[in-house]
Amino acid sequence: MALRLVQVNFKARDDVALGGFWAEALGWGVSSEGPGVTNVEPLGDFVWPDPAAVCVDVVAVPDPETVRYRVHLDLATTSAAHQAELVARLRDLGATPADVGQGDVPWTVLADPEGNVFCVLEPREKYRDTGPIAAVVVDCADPRVMARFWDEAMDWTLHEVTDDQATLRSAKGVGPYLEFLRTTPGPKTVWNRVHLDLLPYAGDDQAAEVARLRGLGATLTDVGQGDVPWVVLADPEGNEFCVLRSR
16 A cells, blocks of 8 residues: 655646646646646656656635645756746746745745745756656654654655655655755644645555555545545644545
């Protein structure tokens, strides 16, 4: 029994517009599984799910501004010139500079057209083969607690765990990293605007996976999802994530 991280889910006022931004930002394409949902994934012969990429799903909701920002994307670059070119291109697409108290750092912090903060990193050897998304980053109070939970929750490999950071990546050694960074995110009173979607392998039972996760410390969560084929849970620090139905 195992789960894999297959996509990052953004809540949005306008899924088509925001999905279009992220498709242009990542150099990917868009599709839709129905009204109010825009799927962003690599072009070419990519077949979802594939550990080479964590895709982006953008879902329209009535009031995305009521939610917190505890999850963001870090984008990879290959050179200082590439970083500058990417930042300029993203600003042309509608991104704006964002100040989250980062101070004087070598990466650039931007916000997408709906205000979701993300980072364009300076070139780093660690991320040279991740694709356009270097890392999915989750703010947390205790990376060690998060590492214990997520290392058991998924079949990804734990690469690093310290008091300040925990890092996981697909066991196949491809695609982006999942990173938990120590911050002071504050008490959580509303759901996250961006969350993770996990998928069981074909033949694995969704209900059994949910039960296993609850045994690890996850809790069932109601974010107004109603009668849906996925199950919404929260990790030990209250971050929502979804367990999709295997295909």
